[in-house]
Amino acid sequence: MSETTETGRRRKSYLLNMGPQHPAMHGVIRLVLELEGERILKSDAEIGYLHRAFEKHAETEPWNNVVPWTDRLNYVSPLINNAGFCLAVEKLAGIVVPERGQYLRMITSELSRVTDHLTCIGASAMELGAFTVFLYLIKAREYIYQLVDNITGARITTSYTRVGGVKGDLPEGFAERTREVFQKVRQAIKDSDLLLTKNRIFMDRMEGTGVISKEEAAAYGITGPFLRSTGVPYDVRRAHPYLLYDRVDFEVPVGTTGDNFDRYLCRMAELEQSMRIVEQCFDQIPAGKHSLEVSEMKDAFVFQDMGKGGQTALLKKYMAKVDQTLAESGRNYRPDILLQNPSFVMPAKEDTYGNIEGLMNHFETVMWTWGIKIPPGEVYSAVEGGNGELGFHIVSSGDDRPYRVRCRPPCLNPMAALEKILPGSYVADIVPTFGSVNMIAGELDR
Amino acid sequence: MTADRIFTAVKVALALAFGMNIAGLLGWVERKQSAVMQDRIGANRASIFGLRLIGLFHPIADALKMMTKEDFVPKNANRLLHAAAPMIALGFGLLCLAALPFGGTVTVAGRLWSLQPIESSVGLLFVLAMLSLGVHGVVMAGYASGSNYGLLGGLRGAAQMISYEVCLASTLAAAAFLYGTLDLQQMVRWQGHSLGGWLPAWGIFLQPLGFVLFLTAGAAETKRAPFDVPEGESEIVGYHVEYSGMKFGMFLISDFIESIVIAGLIATIYLGGWQVPWVTTLDGISGGILMLISFTVKVLLVLFLLMQIRWTLPRFRFDQVLDLGWKNILPLALFNFLATVWAVYLWGGR
Numbered sequence: 001m002s003e004t005t006e007t008g009r010r011r012k013s014y015l016l017n018m019g020p021q022h023p024a025m026h027g028v029i030r031l032v033l034e035l036e037g038e039r040i041l042k043s044d045a046e047i048g049y050l051h052r053a054f055e056k057h058a059e060t061e062p063w064n065n066v067v068p069w070t071d072r073l074n075y076v077s078p079l080i081n082n083a084g085f086c087l088a089v090e091k092l093a094g095i096v097v098p099e100r101g102q103y104l105r106m107i108t109s110e111l112s113r114v115t116d117h118l119t120c121i122g123a124s125a126m127e128l129g130a131f132t133v134f135l136y137l138i139k140a141r142e143y144i145y146q147l148v149d150n151i152t153g154a155r156i157t158t159s160y161t162r163v164g165g166v167k168g169d170l171p172e173g174f175a176e177r178t179r180e181v182f183q184k185v186r187q188a189i190k191d192s193d194l195l196l197t198k199n200r201i202f203m204d205r206m207e208g209t210g211v212i213s214k215e216e217a218a219a220y221g222i223t224g225p226f227l228r229s230t231g232v233p234y235d236v237r238r239a240h241p242y243l244l245y246d247r248v249d250f251e252v253p254v255g256t257t258g259d260n261f262d263r264y265l266c267r268m269a270e271l272e273q274s275m276r277i278v279e280q281c282f283d284q285i286p287a288g289k290h291s292l293e294v295s296e297m298k299d300a301f302v303f304q305d306m307g308k309g310g311q312t313a314l315l316k317k318y319m320a321k322v323d324q325t326l327a328e329s330g331r332n333y334r335p336d337i338l339l340q341n342p343s344f345v346m347p348a349k350e351d352t353y354g355n356i357e358g359l360m361n362h363f364e365t366v367m368w369t370w371g372i373k374i375p376p377g378e379v380y381s382a383v384e385g386g387n388g389e390l391g392f393h394i395v396s397s398g399d400d401r402p403y404r405v406r407c408r409p410p411c412l413n414p415m416a417a418l419e420k421i422l423p424g425s426y427v428a429d430i431v432p433t434f435g436s437v438n439m440i441a442g443e444l445d446r
Numbered sequence: 447m448t449a450d451r452i453f454t455a456v457k458v459a460l461a462l463a464f465g466m467n468i469a470g471l472l473g474w475v476e477r478k479q480s481a482v483m484q485d486r487i488g489a490n491r492a493s494i495f496g497l498r499l500i501g502l503f504h505p506i507a508d509a510l511k512m513m514t515k516e517d518f519v520p521k522n523a524n525r526l527l528h529a530a531a532p533m534i535a536l537g538f539g540l541l542c543l544a545a546l547p548f549g550g551t552v553t554v555a556g557r558l559w560s561l562q563p564i565e566s567s568v569g570l571l572f573v574l575a576m577l578s579l580g581v582h583g584v585v586m587a588g589y590a591s592g593s594n595y596g597l598l599g600g601l602r603g604a605a606q607m608i609s610y611e612v613c614l615a616s617t618l619a620a621a622a623f624l625y626g627t628l629d630l631q632q633m634v635r636w637q638g639h640s641l642g643g644w645l646p647a648w649g650i651f652l653q654p655l656g657f658v659l660f661l662t663a664g665a666a667e668t669k670r671a672p673f674d675v676p677e678g679e680s681e682i683v684g685y686h687v688e689y690s691g692m693k694f695g696m697f698l699i700s701d702f703i704e705s706i707v708i709a710g711l712i713a714t715i716y717l718g719g720w721q722v723p724w725v726t727t728l729d730g731i732s733g734g735i736l737m738l739i740s741f742t743v744k745v746l747l748v749l750f751l752l753m754q755i756r757w758t759l760p761r762f763r764f765d766q767v768l769d770l771g772w773k774n775i776l777p778l779a780l781f782n783f784l785a786t787v788w789a790v791y792l793w794g795g796r
Contacts, residue, residue: 016594024680038598038764127680129671129761135484195758201672202760427598428681428763 013041016427020049024127024431028441031418035427043422043430045415050441058405062371063089066402068159073407074443075156076119077112077386079105079148081443082161085405087242088381088392089163093374095344101165101337102243103285104151108160109243109383110274110281111148111178114185115141116386116438117225117267117274124264124435125196128205133192140188143181150174163372164345165338175282182275189271197268206261210421210433213258220417224388224410225266226437230258236384248280263436286336307353344372371400387411387438409443457563458544464742465543469702470505472749477504479750480757512695520592520688527590532689532696535583539703542576545569546710547631549720549737552729561720561734562631569630570622573711574615577667580704581607584669584676584685587697591688599685602764603676606666609771613663616779620656620786621649621715634719638726646723649716655782657716659775664708665752666767669701672759675767705752706745713744 016033019025028049034042054073058066070081083105090097097105122137145155150171152158160167196202212222214230227234235252237245253269255262298306298318306314339345346365351358364370376398382391388410395404414437421433478501481488492503519528547569549561566572581604588600622628625636639647650657666673677684686697713719720737722728728737762770 014594016598023683125760129674129680130759131480132484132757135486139485196760199760201762201766204766205760205763426763426765428675428678431681 012036018430024434026439026441028445029415029434029439031430033422033427033430038426038428040422040425040427040430043419045418047412047415047441048445050445052442052446054446055405055407058402060401062401063163063374064372066405067161068157071157071159072442073409073446074116074385074387074390074411074440076440077109077116078156078158079108079112079152079160080116080383080385080390082158083109083243084381084383084385084390085392086161086163087383088379088394089374091381092377092379092394092396093163093344095164095339095341097165097339098336099244100169100286101339103281104166104170104337105161106243106245106248107170107278107281107285108148108151108158108166110277111144113274113384113386114271115144115148117271118144118185118188120386120435120438121192121264121267124260124432125192125202127431127435128202130196130202133195136188136191136195140185143184147174147178147181150177162338162345163374164341169337178278178282182279185271185275189268193268197265203261205428206259206264206432208257208259208261209425209429210260210263210436211258212417212421216417216420217258220413220420222388222413222417224385225263225270226388226414228252229255229262229266231256236382236389240382242381242383244284245277247284248277250274250277260432260436303349303353312354369400373398373400374402382408385410385443387440387443388413390443407443407446409446411437411439411444415439415444453559454563457561461543461546461548461563462540464548465540465703465706466699468706468745468749469699470509472702472705472753473505473508473698474502475749475753476756477501479753483754483757509695512692515691517691517693518688522592523688524590524592527586528688529693531583531587531590532686532693532700533583534586535580536696536700536703538576538580538583539700539707542573542707543703543710545572545576545630546707547634547714547719548741549734550631550634550728552731552734552737554731554734559734560631561737565629565631567627567629570618570628570633573630573707574611574618577614577704577707578608578611580700581611583697583700587689588685591685593688595682595687596685598682599676599678599687602678602682603669603685606673606675606764606767606771607669609768610663610666610775613771613775613779614660614667616776616783617656617660617663618715620779620783621653623783624649624652624786624790630714630719633715634721637718638721640724644724646718646721648718648721653716653782653786655778656786657712659779659782660712660716661748661751663771663775663779664712665755666771668704668708668752670705670752671756672761673767674761675764678761705749709745709748709752710741712748713741717744717748719744 013034013036016035018031018033020027020030025031030046030049032044032046033040052072054069057069061069066085067082070085071078073081118137118141122134122141125137126134148158149155151174152160152167212230214232217227217230218232223234223236231254233252233254236242237250238252250273253266253273255266303318342361347358347361352362365372374396376396378393378395380391380393382389384390389408390410391408393406393408394402397403418433418437422430425433478488488501489504490498490501492498492501492507494503519525544563545566547562551558551560584603584607585600588596588598588603591597621633625633627633627636637646637648641647641651645651669676677686686694689697720741722736722740725736727733
């Protein structure tokens, strides 16, 4: 391509096809760049390489079955997606989760936010060549994943929430374990801080690159750290408190210039705030009946036999011991973490096996076309995801499955803004700018 | 006469072997040192009959893999230049090694043996010239690949390496002026005396600024992080993006060889070369061996330092590398040169 400028100089540009097979593009984004030398004249982002039809798929599944699909949205912070979807459904149904359940959702959401930010900072640092920092932060993330594994039984595909509550209570000694892990995480953050924040090379790469103004960011609908770096203190947790975020004390860190370095600093500050929230939750959370004596546990088949033998009165006294992979699943149906409303929540196993109402209730919630029914209507509910406002717009026709689910992925807007941010900068600037978008294809392409 | 020639040929061959072996070892060091820094174990699976030796066989496994891989040449590549580029990059790097003074001269069996492969009165210029010629390999690779990524990498490599040649040369000018010679062997000899009777008169003590500048410019010359702009694996993948198999392996090794050359130059010019501190007379077979060990240890120490830097710092941006070279290192190097000239004028050389 060549064109003649006003001064009569012939300007020559060429196309560079960056991605999807490119290390910085995570294999799922294609940037079509028009370059003059190293300078970017035009950039066009092509998305959709990880499109899995989440929204369409959600229409075919009963309400609770959508939760596992939300794990795959932002797979770095799945617990926030779980909570976000269930909050939207609950808002439509007009039900409120018991207090302990809400605290559990907050704890898990904030743990997820920490993993999200650790991944984002680590990956951006790695793409700038600071591989050591990446491994320090990923090690810290691994500790948190182990915590998540302890609560939910999975590291990434958590599927932790249900309509009306959460799947299981905290394991024993979780608060202490979390505090220990936070010490290690804080150490890793401190190490990375020493390696990056005052590092001249890192600052030169980040400062003044990928700049976006307040007005532009707002016009593109950008939220999250990307918006806060420009100085707008918009945080869904503060602006529209959900769960019990109005009871905890936390700060919303903001930047001033809206460049990559500010976004990095915002994320670093938010890590500490998220950990503070978790610690406050542990102080405030009402006690739950989550510890059982071993003598109260019986093998699942014994349990079943007791039910068949008509010893239904005994059933209430015991709890089913289940397969290791289902551990903790028997502790689901606790009134302090799950709403006790038969219209929306499955009855406890004790009731299913123990009395006829429980059994009928159980089948009503699982049978084809029965299930839980959310009243007809339309709702938009948002939570603060790792990247910004994660919204779910849900339409219900009163059926046992959603009529329509629309997800507002927070990283779509900064991706769209790239065509505004990138031109004029160098090819090398794509790496930190794209890194600070924290593009997660699962959420972007849905 | 013939014996001399044969001895020189043997020495050159040994110098090349030294380079290639340390390069192979560096592949292992890179893995293990980074692993230690990052709380990992590092590669340790390659084994011969179950013998693993903390992963020391990985360089061999790598070499075998490289040699047996498909040698892919893109359709719109210039075949001749595409094949020549890695040879040029590696060949000129290896040539530098032949001029390094691995040791001084020793008397064995009644005659003098020099442990420097090629004795030249302009050894320093020879090394710098060979390093400069090595740039052609990078440019050629980028140009001949027929890929925009390769071209970008080649252009970056050319700009960076040529800029840093200037910095290297102007830093070394001060050292050459101080020592009063361009002969690398003479430079090492000069550093044999001591300052105040106890401090070895090494370049690092007489030219501290020069040492830092040379280390920085040298790290940039080797195209390794934080100066790996021509490669920039997460940006443009690099000038060798269209290379595979052993041709790619040659680029990989040539980076290591360049590191060894830079480390060798630093050891020679700033760390007293083969001199052993506080030992004034080295002769005979044992003295020769001690010289070789001393030089090798110094080279390895510098390589360790370069590796440590490589795994600590993030990468510069292309224009920032050039800014650093032209606006910071070059003026400082010139200042260093002027200061050295003044000092030598006032206090005299040795």
